[in-house]
Amino acid sequence: MTSNDDPADGHARFHQLSTAVRESGPDDDPALLAALLAEPDRLMAESVLMxxxxxxxDGLASAAxxxxxxxxxxxxxxxxxxxxxxxQEWVLFKELQSGEPVDREAVAAASNWLQRKVVEEADSAAVLAVLGEAGRTKRVRNLAKTRAGRLRSPGR
Incomplete structure (x- = not known):
């Protein structure tokens, strides 16, 4: 924050913290986490933390x-x-993307966000088959079945 910034201005703090996330690297994360934990607006801090x-x-390749x-x-x-x-859901997503065995219960219990992400990005017919049966929404189930069918079709 500069001396011209009003600490009571939540918009300015949100912008500053969001910019720090975009421009920082993992080495900066301890300081960024400390700033987020000290943020009085918990909802804003959680948004930036997410x-x-x-x-x-997105930047780390493996689940581990x-x-x-x-x-x-x-x-x-x-x-x-x-x-x-x-x-936890990012770890599950990364495990699924790496070809680890599908934990049917974990995939079925996953949030709408994760199920949509898996349907959009998965290259595993097995994962898509699970979502085709156990997806939370009709849209996820239908998209999963369609994508699974495409992956299984000849020429793929």
């Missing part, structure tokens, strides 16, 4: 590397909140 989780998940990065974050924010759930 953006940080999504950004790091992402989980290792996320462990201190989950310890700091608690294992039973929204952020911890998002971390």
């Amino acid at each position: 953006s940080l989780v999504d950004t790091r998940a 590397s992402f989980a290792a990065w996320a462990d201190p974050l989950v310890d700091a924010v608690g294992a039973d909140g929204f952020i911890a759930r998002r971390v």
